[in-house]
Amino acid sequence: MEKPKRESLIRELKDYLIHLKDVGYTEIPCEAELLANATTQASLPPNEMTKNKSLTAVQKELGDCTRCKLSETRKNIVFGSGNPKADLVFVGEGPGADEDEQGLPFIGRAGKKLTEIIEKGMGLNREKDTYICNIVKCRPPGNRDPEAEEIEACNPFLIQQLQAIKPKVIVALGKPASSTLLGRSVPITKERGTWHEYAGIKLMLTLHPSYLIRFYTLENRKAVHEDMKKVLKELKK
Ligand code: SF4
Incomplete structure (x- = not known):
């Protein structure tokens, strides 16, 4: 393997391992490969966004969901929050402890950082100008990455949420969200900053x-x- 490619792979692997540690892993999850494979199956989006149901109807259909095992350990379903007609939607991977406690997405440390990016960095209002949700609506225990079958079980609701909102731009936050939306394992440090279509x-x-x-x-x-x-440039078009 040529040297620059090998160095880039080592850097990505190192970043990934540190990220795993950061979100609570103490050993390498064997589900990682499963996740990469299953997100490919789970995330096939519709060809285009045909508006079917309102967000309220999607949430009603989700109900007190027990479609995957995350229902056994969650406190609250974190459906999403923000403007149901927003031009901009952020999609993260899953709720953390604070979010699980309050039933709202991105309200902990990472949430404060996201709000700072939206409000100070982009000059937008988080509640009025954006909608924020996750690929799974229940907290994975210990903040681990969501597993393949959990993503698969929750994915129809993510698709319906996006269909209901029909934003101009979706921003995938991090590897699991990017991989789910694109249906393949995404090396995020390499592919961030690139445009795709969903x-x-x-x-x-x-x-x-x-x-x-x-x-x-x-x-x-x-x-x-x-x-x-x-993203801002695209929104202003
Ligand atoms: S993660 Fe999604 S599919 Fe699983 S129980 Fe929660 S809402 Fe249902």
Whole structure:
């Protein structure tokens, strides 16, 4: 293998391992491969966003969901929050402890960072200008990554949420959200800042706020800033 490619792979692997540690793993999860495979199956989006139901109807259908084992350990379902008609939707991976406690997405440390990015960085109002949700609506115990079958069980509701909102731009926060929306394993540090499409909607990949907190380097801050600049430009079109 040529040297620059090998170095980039080693850097990505190192980043991933540190991220796993950061979100609570003490050993390497054997589900990682399963996740990569299953997100491919789970995340096939519709060809285009045909508006079917309102967000309220989607939430009603989700109900007191027990479609996967995360229902056994969650306190609250974290459906999503923000403007149901927002042009911009952020999709993260799953609720953490604070979110599980209050039933709201991105309200802990990572949430504060995301609010800062939206409000100070982009000059938008989090509640009025955006909608925020996750690929799974219940907290994975110990903040582990969601497993393949959990993502698969929850994915129809994510698709319906996005169909109901029909935003102009979706931003995937971090690797699990990017991989789920694109249906393949995404090396996020390599692909962040690139445009993709999800059911006819522009999709930007960027770093997860918790990763940004963990690696609060000038390079990472600049990277997210650049990604959000691209999003703003697209929104103004
Ligand atoms: S994660 Fe999704 S599918 Fe699983 S129990 Fe929660 S709402 Fe239902």
